[in-house]
Amino acid sequence: MCGIVGAVAHRNIVPVLIEGLRRLEYRGYDSCGMAVLTADGPHRVRSVARVAELDEQVSNARFEGVTGIAHTRWATHGAATINNAHPIVSSGSLAIVHNGIIENYEILREALRRQHYEFVSQTDTEVIAHLIHSLYEGDLFAAVRKAVRQLTGAYAVGVVHKDQPHTLVGARAGSPLVVGYGDGENFIASDALALAGSAEHVSYLEEGDVCEITLAGVRIVDFRGEKVVRNPRRMPAYSTGVELGPYRHYMQKEIFEQPSAIADTIPDAETFSPGLFGKTAGGVFRDIDSVLILACGTSYYAGLTAKYWLESVAKIRTDVEIASEYRYRESVPNPRMLVVAVSQSGETADTLAALKHAQSRGMEHTLAVCNVATSAMVRLTDFKFLTHAGTEIGVASTKAFTTQLVALFILAVTLGKMRGHVSDAQETEYLHQLRHLPAALNAVLALEPQIIAWSDQFAHKENALFLGRGLHYPIALEGALKLKEISYIHAEAYSAGELKHGPLALVTDAMPVVTVAPNDALLDKLKSNMQEVRARGGHIYVFADDDTHITSEDGIHVIRMPEHYGLLSPILHVVPLQLLAYHTACARGTDVDKPRNLAKSVTVE
Structure with missing residues (x-):
């Protein structure tokens, strides 16, 4: 969701902050801002437009400084207005940027009003700013540590104070924050991607950590107040992954990157082995009697698809839960259940909370399917399978989804083999099909011109239905989600057998x-x-396998898929749905990569 960048340096750090915000635009936002320290206090500029407009303001104002913080905000408390945009300032001396939601902000706000603090925004963040200011006695690090003990909810913050012009303090609980180390300068950010090209190494703060960033170095204490070291690691290589190249939008680029992303995700192995998930996975996988998949949004649809695979291939009972609902209902814990958390970022707040809830109920066998090796989710689970989708900038997920499907298929075949339901011949065939997937996907991508022709017709519609059956019902759900996310056309998906039980009334x-x-x-x-x-007079648009004998006629439009792909067919069939959504959105002129009201990384409930 929201993005944080902060820096302490000898040089003007405004260009670093602007570039960091640009790199975080993919997360989604509706306002942005920056503050640098001056002798008179934080010098601030904010915008409810894009980062490019903020950059123009900064350039016109000749904005510069050696210590500063910047932010992209996705509105939760308060509308997307200048007053609610970050950084938020307290008493003209302290500035803060904040990701997350403070659940007890109303109680704290009333207490601070009694101390004569005036609130000029509708944000929960202003409560943190005034609270830290009220506790400040010349040591910003100490004030932040005292303040965060009073907060209930999720936060990642960056704070500066005019009386400490070369100090930046960060803290996190429930929302990610990384520390960046450069040559005589240091940084914080909500995503290491924001610091690419500036920081040489990064370390990831743990839950409850508070850090002090200065020119001299970095000090980190944990939730107990004890000094700790979060081992720095070399900055990941991001430079090529975020270049748009010849494509019109990042979403289009990422759709066409799926063959290579899937090829990178498929292990270079001759067998489906539990070792692919961790050294000790074999013993645990032999002991489990069921699977629970926890996920949100697109990842949830990947889980629904995997349920078919796990139950048909591995013959193991599988439940799939929307993570945001799972921990708020009474469920029956099963210590022999494998809990699989699925998330592109590994920082999805609802999925992390659901995972922790499952663990708290005695379900200790946990596996993360994730695209980020350093994420909180990967650190929380016993086992992991890393997808290699690379950086995904478009808010509407494409290559992250298909690589998740590959990972979950590998899990299904692995469990099926261990449980005696996959023969050696079947294993060889599954492996062959996986390795042929990139070539099969390239053939599907060649259908783009035909799909563009359909998109011109869809661009004038305001509603659409998607139908699928069995293994492909979740793919219909994903197709409808993509269309509504980026074209703003109302779209719903149904299992086709449910048509006559109500949805048929909508068909015209x-x-x-x-x-x-x-x-x-x-x-x-x-x-x-x-x-x-x-x-009923409806117009049908069919993505049909070549040998289905479905032909185009009046009211039925057919695009032929290159080949039927058995159990892996969902991975092929979702790609034309992605392209249909993408080109329909282009035809309607929407902001494809940054659709309204949505965020890429949902780090709040």
Whole structure:
């Protein structure tokens, strides 16, 4: 969600802060701002436009300083206005940027009002600013440590004070924060990507850490107040992953990167082995009797797809839970259950909270499927499978989703083999199909011109239905999500057999119905569902495998997929749905990479 960048240096750090904000734009935001320290206090500039507009303001004002903080905000408490944009200033002397949500802000605000603090924003962040100011006695590090003990909720903060012009203090609980180390200068950020090109090494703060950043170095204490060292590691190489290249948008680039991302994710191994998930996974995998998948959004749909694989290939009971709901209901714990948390960033607040809840209930066998090796989720779980999607800038996930599917398929075959349900011949065939996936995806991507023609028709619609059956029902859900995310067309997905139980009432000639039609055991049932739509005057748009014998006719539009791909067919069929959403959004002129109201990394509940 929101993005933080902060720096202490000998040089003017304004260009570093601006570049850091640009690198964090992919997370989604609706306002941005920056503050640098001067002798008179924090000098601040804010905008409810894009970072480019903030940069223009900074240039026109000849803004500069050696210590500063910057922020991209995604509104939670208070609308996207200048007054609510970060940094937030207290009493003209202290400035703060904040990610997260403070749950007890109302109680703290009333107490601070009694101390005569005036509130000029609607944010929970202003409570933190005034609270730290009220506790400040010449030592910002000490004031922040005292303040965060009074906070309930999630936060990552960066704080500066005019009386300590070469000091920046950071703290985190429930929201990520990294420390960057440069040559005679040091940094904080919510994502290491923001510091690429400036910091040489980074370290990741743990829950409850507070850090003091100065020119001389970095001091970190844990939640107990004890000094700790968070081992620095070399800054990951990000430079090539964020270049747009010849593509119109990052989303389009990432759709076309899927063959290589999947190739990178598939292990260079000749067998499906539990060792792919961790050295001790074999013993645990033999002991489990069920699987629980926890995820949100697109990752949840990956989990729904994996349920079909795990139950058909591994013959193991699998439950899939929306992470934001799981910990708020009474569930039956099972210590022999493998808990699989799925997240692109590994910092998704709801999924992390659900994972911790499961662990607190005695379900200790945990696995992370994640794209970020250094994330909180990977550090929390016993086992991991890292997808290698690379940096994903577009808010609407594409290559992160398909690489998650690859990881979950590998898990299903591995468990199936260990449980005696996958023969050596089947294992060889599954491995062959996985390694052929990149070539098969390239053939699907070649359908783009036909999909562009469809998108011109969809651009004038305001509603759409998506249909799938069995293994492809979650893919229909994902297709509908993509269309609504970036084109703002209202789209819903249904299992095709449910049409006659209500959704058929919505079908008219103004309602396009997108159908995922693989040549599987449910094809004939799906054809009957399509006829139900056509009989009501609906227009059907079908992505059909080549041998389904579904042909174009009046009211039925068909794009033929190159080949049927068995159990891995969902990975192929989701790609044209991504392209349809993308080109429809382009035709409607929406902000494809940064759709309204949405954030890339959802680090608050």
